Every structure is written in structure tokens, then in C-alpha cells.
Amino acid sequence: MRNTDYSGVRITDGFWLERQKTLREATADAVYDRFTDTHRFSALECTWREGDPHMPHIFWDSDVAKWIEGVAYLLKTEDNPKWRAIIERVTDLFIKNQDADGYFNSHFLVAEKDMRFKERGNHELYCLGHWIEGAVAYFEATGERRLLDAVCRFVDCVERIFKTERSAPFITPGHPELELALVRLWKTTGEARYFDLAKYFIDEHGANAEEPPPAQTYPQIFYNQDDMPVRARKTIEGHSVRALYLLSGMIDVARETNDEELADACKRMFENCTERKMYVTGGVGSLDDGEAFSDDYYLPGRTSYAETCAAISLAMAALRMQTIDENAKYADIAERVMYNGSISGISLDGKKFFYANAHEIDLDFNHVNKYNPRHDRFPKTERVEVFTCSCCPPNILRFIASISGYVLSESDDTVFVNQYMSSESDELDVITRYPADGNVLIKRKKKSKALAVRIPSWCRSFEISAEYELKNGYAFIKSCEDEIKITFDMPIRLVSANRRCHENAGRAAVMRGPVVYCAEGIDNFKDMQAAVIDKSAEFYLYDSEFFVPSIKTEVKLPKCDALYSDLEDVEYDSVSLKLIPYFAYANRGSSDMQIWFLHS
């Protein structure tokens, strides 16, 4: 199965068209403006000198490059001369300031010049990965290849130093990203040595395990993903974005080389991630310290980290997994991330962002811990415009801008519909209000291949207006009507976490279709933490401004004045609970937020 690139599918309506409209009207400029304010764009001029303010940071380039990538996706469907001019200006500066050997990094070109390629942790190869992705996207959107050519010269420099000469004091990127980017560069340029370099880095990760795990804190041990060879991995560990970018590169290499040993490692890592270490929202990386994956089933709510970039990188890995294992379960995961833990990272107006995403906000808890120097970190309760480490804003920009890449894939004989959004492609058009409801109309245009449609794992009952056969989570359509109508029943469900998730024991999350709901204090009552949903409660949908409906139900809330009472004396009030989609939380100020509710 090969994925159909974002450019092969055009979104025509619905949830994601709205989201992309917000990118165009707000996000792209908002991120650019904040990156300008914070000197990320001017850093590329390479005029900083010792003693000047605003020394360029080692990974600022990656922010700019990711912005370019996201904007390039938008340029593909609609031109914007201002954005093109910015990218051309960046190209000029990149070309003007890159070293004779192709090297570019706006920090090491002007500061710490003798530290070039000296430390694995310095993000130079990570930044190059994002330059590649940005340059490729811009080239594919506009045909302009100056940036791409300049970036290729940097790649050539890296190939020489890290592969031919092995002259740097480290071999593999401290922060994976370059690996998957090189595969992309190979596909765009046709230059096989770029793929070979990607495979080289994948093979070298932990190959010598040259750095024995330092006696540092737990998550640090696996931070650089160099503690063991990739094919030996049984679980996903360490810095979550690094782990999932590495996994994405591993999958790309496994697919292109038919490396079953590598593919098996990828499957183990993905399964450990999604069956042991993933929030119900698709958020991953629960630990603040090391921005890391934690032990199996340790998914704390109030102190969740769940970086926006980590959710996006899980979707990226899921999208690739289906290319080595023809199974709808990967698109199920991508869907979970798409409608929950990724877009929670951006405000509804498209201008503010979460880096860490809360999975419970208890303002009382935050108050107690606010002044405690050793407090467990808790996520911010309101989005902000920019971060010191501001990787997430341009990442969510490029993710949503290229979301149509999640819709289709094809094998030699079949076209697969993996995600449902109103869209057009050479193969078929899709008309749907999904996930507002579960009705999907597919109009087939070409019929050179058979059609398979994903049956979402959350769906227990559906109808398809054609004969089909179920296999690996897909309905393979056996007939060849022009139009296929699908109805996925989309009742409100209570979802339970595995009993090993101790924090959520006795609690249930409210979901409808792929959307996780939450209740916010601003809509509800104090002490939502103690509210009890009856398993047989009636739920009512009502329209909301979130494209998908909101939900109301009645819950029980214990009445009590005493600190401790005999349980038999406790009486309950019936109170109305209002739930909104999780992705829409924290758009109206700081408030309690609760996903997991007690149930009876």
C-alpha cells in the first residue's frame, strides 16, 4: 500500500476545510509574525555578533523551515504572493550565508563557530531535516527549486562528513527527523544516495551503543534513541517526538527495502506506543521530564505532557505503518490523533497554541502546586502565541495544511479510503459531514482499481450500499456502483481505560465517533471530579460552534458537608453536565477540564 500524497486529494468542504481556512486567514501569518518578533527570521541574515542581543538559537532554523513547509502546502491550492516573497527571501539568505561546503545553521554560523558538528545534541541534523521538508514542499507547490538545490548542498556536506569520512565525533542525529526527510528528498529528486543516507542513519542508530546509558534521570537514558540498534527495539522509549520521527524513518526504510526484521521492530514499537502508552486523545509522551514516554499504562491526567508535536508525529508514524501492514488499525490511530490530541494544540481562532496538552485541569491542584519548587509539572491552562521552544505552532500548521494526505492509499489493485472528509481526487470524490455525523457518499470516477473503505474501530454498526467483504478493518467493495453510500452509526459511547491505568480506574470517557469529549468548569459546576455518569444515562446532542455537536446529560453529584461521612448517608444531587469536544477546550479562559468521569 502506498499513500496518496496530500497534493493528490483536495478538500472541498467540512471540518478540515474550515480548519484550513483558519490556517490561511490566521495561523500562517500569526506564526510568521511571532517568529519575526522573536528574531527567528532575521537570524537567517547571519549578522549576529558576540555581544548583540537575540543570539540565534541552535534550533530556530527548524521553526522557519517548518513554517515554510506548512505554507507551501497552502500555496499548492492557492497562491499567496506575500508568503512566496518571504520564502524567496529566506532562500536568498540561506544561499548567501551557507558555507562553501554547504553547511547552514543560523546559530553555528555566527556563534560557537568551532562547535559545528561537535555534539549530537545540537540539533544541526534535525534542522537540516526540516529544511529538506520545507524545500521539498515549496518545490512541489511552486516548482521553485533554488532552496531545494541549496539544501541538497547541505545534505551533500552531511553525507561526506557523517558517512564517507565519518569524521564527526558522533554518527547519528541526536534528534531524529533527517532520516524521514532524506527518504522524502530521494522521492522528489530521484537521487538514490539520499535514500542510502537515510538507511545509513537508521542502521547506525545505536549500532555501537557507544554511549553507555548515562547515570542520569530515567527518561534521559533513551533520549537520543541511540541506546540500542533499531532492529532490537521491543518498546518505544525516551523523548516521544524523537522516538516517533525515528520510527517514521524506520518504516520508510523498511518499506523501501522490504526489511522484515526492521518492519517487525516498527510494529512492536507502534503497538507498545498505541496499546500501552497513548492517551485516549492520541496524545503520547506523558512525562514532562525528557518529554518522554513513560512506563506502560502510566498516563496521568493533571500532569500530562502530551506535546502537540508528539501527537502529530504519532499520526505521521501511523500513516506510514499502513504502507508496511495493510490494516485499518493504523488509520484508526491517525483518526484518533487528528480529531483530538493534535488539534487541541491550536486555538479555534488559529492564533494560539499548546505545547503540552492537559488531560485534566483541576485548578485547585494547580493552585496548591504553583508555589512548590518540586511540583509535578502541570500543563498550561491557556494557549499562548509563541514559546521559547516553539516547534509546535508550525508543526500543527503543516499537519493540518497537509491533512488530505491521510485520506487515500492504494495497492496494486485497490484504492483505500482511510479517512472521511469531503474531498476530490482522481479516483473518487467524497461527500460527508463526518465526524458531525457518520453518513458518507463516495462517487467513484476511475474504476481501474477495486475500492476498500475503512470501518472505524469505534463503529459497532454500519451500512454500506454495496456488497462488501471485511478484512483487516476494511470493507472491500465487491460491486462497482458509481456511488457508494455508507452510514456509520455514531452513538455516544462511554469508554473505559485498561485497569492498569490506575488514574482512570472506575472512570469513563465520553466519545462520539472518533471525537473525545470533555467538560469544562466554565460550562459546569464545581467538583466535576466527583460527578458520576450513570451507564444508562440519556445523552442529548445539541449544535455547537465546533462543527461536531456538543453533549448534555444528567449526572449525580454527592452532597456532603463533613470531611468524612458514612457512605450510606451520602445523598446525591442530579445536575446537568455539558460536554464539548476535547479539541475545543480552553478557548474561554482558564477552567477546570475533565475527560474521565466516574460512572455507576
Add this chain to the structure above:
Amino acid sequence: MRNTDYSGVRITDGFWLERQKTLREATADAVYDRFTDTHRFSALECTWREGDPHMPHIFWDSDVAKWIEGVAYLLKTEDNPKWRAIIERVTDLFIKNQDADGYFNSHFLVAEKDMRFKERGNHELYCLGHWIEGAVAYFEATGERRLLDAVCRFVDCVERIFKTERSAPFITPGHPELELALVRLWKTTGEARYFDLAKYFIDEHGANAEEPPPAQTYPQIFYNQDDMPVRARKTIEGHSVRALYLLSGMIDVARETNDEELADACKRMFENCTERKMYVTGGVGSLDDGEAFSDDYYLPGRTSYAETCAAISLAMAALRMQTIDENAKYADIAERVMYNGSISGISLDGKKFFYANAHEIDLDFNHVNKYNPRHDRFPKTERVEVFTCSCCPPNILRFIASISGYVLSESDDTVFVNQYMSSESDELDVITRYPADGNVLIKRKKKSKALAVRIPSWCRSFEISAEYELKNGYAFIKSCEDEIKITFDMPIRLVSANRRCHENAGRAAVMRGPVVYCAEGIDNFKDMQAAVIDKSAEFYLYDSEFFVPSIKTEVKLPKCDALYSDLEDVEYDSVSLKLIPYFAYANRGSSDMQIWFLHS
């Protein structure tokens, strides 16, 4: 109401006789040995010189003095020449090394000599308080008054510097304790100026609020209890032991001076403590940082601090509260502390101690957080023999050794039985296996006063073999039989916490009589955190080695393999849950421990 001193009641059998036997056979020597190993006793020789190892710590004296106090209580009922010899040797050293003006502190006499009485935080007045309590107890047990006299010379020195001259750079003890000790010294010596000095310190606490709350961490603000005058206090804040020792001194002064304004402040502080900030075990001070009280209802389980000394100091305050407010609710609190959160601080063999007492142990949680430099602190999972700051071991020694002081109090016309333990006094004998069962036989000897017996607040049904009238939680006996039989029904109860205790929402604690139960991993199954007790479940008592019975019941445990499942698909296993008294936890190695269970 005046409390009958420990020496007025002799324990003859049962729970506390066993406990005191352990003190005699193990604890007193174990604490002495560890304090000897750690140079606390040899420090009194005052031979340490710059460059020597083991510099005496500023509060080591208090450890020795508290050991003397505890051992003195034991000497009162049974002589022990070895312990007497140790105390005589300590007396010799105190007298030999105390300064001409009476000053004594084994740190400041040999190190930082120019720092004497320079900083409020240096514990010199705190140590003096404990010297007083130790000397008084030793004098009352043995008639030996050399130590008492020497300590009085130190008190005279303090009176001169802090009250007469006001020449120290601070006025009140940074760590309260001296105040309540001075009241005790007045009672023993009859010297009114000692009471006046106690009242002086109480009045001066925060009188000038001379130190504006520093811009420090939250609990630090109230650390020294000097942020406002005592009569203005509305809540209990800051370092929990300091707050409750101060409260004890405040109550003593309020009682002796009939100061209603001060008594009202005491009532407010006590109510805030016990109705908002107390664990179900009577543990208090939930925050590690500052060893402090937290916000109302913030009583975290896995990270509970709940210092053993804090529980003891709550019992001390409760014991005093009944002397200004004739109500059984104070003895209810003392009882909760006595059978739970205090004695959890000492191992069943009497040789090991907890400083912080866990209210939930989830070894998985501890594992995840073990290496996290910013982790929320979690309590030790096994008791240890001695701490660097080892205040708790001698504190639990003196608490249990004088536990009979909690039994009786009297007003002008009534004798009150506040706690039930087999015991003898001039007034009456008590025969009972309480809290193993609820049967109590009282044999009245004198009948010069009426009798009132506490009806424990946990008891919903009881019988008394005499006519009585209920008032303020006491049954006032209206007849004058020689023997009164009381039966308190003692069913197993499920207890709910206020809904504002978010951590325990939807959960219940198992109690029987005053005893809180817990389940340990070693007796049970993994993921106890997810076990659900049915409200109508049958509970079975069975004999245990803990004097009170253990409990068995059947609980439901969700079965599930997937990380997330629809709640309607979740099936439950029925499994047997074994509960032991909370005070007995962690006597068999590190193990999960759970007090609060989900219920249906």
C-alpha cells in the same frame, strides 16, 4: 474540664499495654542505640572542635530530650537502672557544659558560637521546650530534679534575653514547642513567671508581623507562624507540627486565662484542621514542601506527607481542646489519630519508623517518578531505623508511653471517660478489648463525681446498662451503679470523603470502629486501584496478629486487554480482597497499599 495526667491512669491490658510492652522491650533501646550511633548522645559532651567529624546539629538536643521524656514515662511504672543511668549521665553533661548564664545547645556551644540566639530558625528555643518536657517527666517519674533545675536556669536565661531585655534579634520561637512546655513547667514548679513567659511568647507570635511574608514558596510564607497575631488566625497554615504545637500552647494559655478571643481562634484553627485538612487516618500536613498544611481538601494519597510528629501534635491539640470546650468531638479526633496516623509511624516490632506516612502506595507510580528530578515527593515504602532529622522516633515513643493521659478528664462535678482502654485510676477501672470489639465494662470506685462516657462519633448504635442523657457527644450517666456495661456496635463501615477531596471522589475507605483499614499488594492482586467494592458486599472478620481483626470481602475487578474499550464490553472478575489495619501496613516489605476503594 481538666485532663487527668498519664500518671493518673495505669493501663492494665489490651491494645496499648501491648504497644507499651514493645516500647519497653524494643523501642526505647532501639532509639537510644541509633541516637548513640549517630552521635546525638556524645554531642552533649561538647568536645567537638572545628575539623572534627559529626558536628552536632542544631536540633539534636531535642531528639535526646524527647527520648528522655518517653523513657521517663516508662520509668514511672517500672524502673530501669540502665535508662536512669543514661539520663543521669545526660544530666551531668548538661550541667557541666551549660553556660554560666544557663544557655545550652550542643551545637552552638561548640560551633557557630557567635550565632547564639541570632536566628529564629535555629531551633534553640524549640530544643529548650523539649528539655523542659524531658526534665519535667523525669522529675515526675523519679523525683530527680537536677536536670529540671539546670533546665530552669536555661529558661531564666531565655526569660531575661527575650522578655526582660528583648535583646535578641527575634522575639518568638521559629519552631513553637517552648510555649506549651513552659505551661507544663509552671504546673510542675508552681513558678508563675514560667506561665507568664509562655503567654508572652503566645502573645508575641506575629504581634508585629515584623517579617512581611517573603516572596518565597507558598508553604514558607507561614512557616514560622509569625505572619499574624494568634488571635487573628482563621485557619491553620504552614508547617504542620509548628502550627499544632503553637495551637497547643495557645489552648493552654486560653484555658488558664479564660481568654475567649484566644479560645475562639483555637477553635477556628482546630476546625479548619480537622474538617478541611486531615486525612481519614488523622494524618495532617499533606505537603512535603514546608512539611505544611495545604489548601482545604487537598489530601493527595500517593504523595502524602503526613509526618508522624504532625499526627501526634494533632492528638496533643485535641487533648487540650476538650479543656476549653467540653465536647467529645475532640476525643474523637484524638482517637482517630491514636489508632491510625500516629502509630503507622512505628513498625510492629517497635524498631523502625516512618517520618512521612503514605496514604496510598502505587509502586508503579513510584517507579515512574523515581528518576524524575522534579517529581512530586512520595513517602518511603518501608520504615527505617533512624533519620537525619529524627524527630519522629522519640516522639512516637513519648506519645505511646503517655497514652493513658488520653483516658480521663474531669470537671468540678463530672469524670469523663474519653478513651476506652483497660486501665485503672482512682476514679474507675475499665475492662475492654476495645477497639477489637466495642464492649466496655466500667467499675466505679469513687463516686464523688458524676460519670460521663464518650459515644464515639463513628458509633451509630450502642447500649449502656444505666440511664443516661446525651450531651455534646457524651452520655452523662444519671444513675450510680458500681458497674456500667457499654456496648458500642462496631460494624464495618464504608466511609466517603467530601466531594471536594477530588482524589478520593467515587471512593470509600473501610473502617471498623476507629480503625481505618487498608489493603496491601502482598496480600492481594495487582491493580487494586481498579477494584470495586459493592456497597452491599458482605465483610468477614478474621483474627490477625494486629489485636484488631482483619477483614475479607469480594470485590469486582475489570477484565480487559485493550488500552481502551467500550464500557459496555468490560467484564468483571470477582476477587477476594484482604484488608488489614492501616497502622500495620508496610511491615512485610515494599508493597502497594490502598485505603480508598472504588465503590458501586
